[in-house]
Amino acid sequence: EAGVAQSPRYKIIEKRQSVAFWCNPISGHATLYWYQQILGQGPKLLIQFQNNGVVDDSQLPKDRFSAERLKGVDSTLKIQPAKLEDSAVYLCASSKLGGGRSGELFFGEGSRLTVL
């Protein structure tokens, strides 16, 4: 079974530029998450999709960040314009909901963003 795919693995941009990250979850996983992990901190949830609908985007800085999952499969996270404090690893994760309990969360390898 293929894992969660993310690209690009690394990206360096100047502040005020834009960047986009792509994620393809594990086949059959209805729920997709984007997390931001700043060095030395735990992952912070940015947005959660179930199929192609947004479940939670309360921590997404909507003035500069946007995300979509148009066909309920792969997803794109965009930052425009980027700020220095956006330097982080952006982790995509997916899970398969089942029964009354939350399932395991599977992570991709992450996209490391450096904003200069």
Place this chain on the structure above:
Amino acid sequence: QKEVEQNSGPLSVPEGAIASLNCTYSDRGSQSFFWYRQYSGKSPELIMSIYSNGDKEDGRFTAQLNKASQYVSLLIRDSQPSDSATYLCAVNPSGTYKYIFGTGTRLKVLA
């Protein structure tokens, strides 16, 4: 109050000792609890999940849950240098399928 709290460490233990990692959470209705291990430069990977009060053992790892005290812990027996990593506690707040992570505890196992 943070939703999920962990001591950032580092926690240093000698090889062969028991490492004890702790986590507290604020949402009393939370039902699902997870421990993830993250090596430097890598993504988190699941070690244990626990849903009921008490202990759950898997090899050298034991997860302990006390919902009354809103406390979950991870014990690593016979710690090995390869266990040196950051351990992240994650919680599903009640009524959601979102995973809230703590800041992680960095564990160092000294050879």
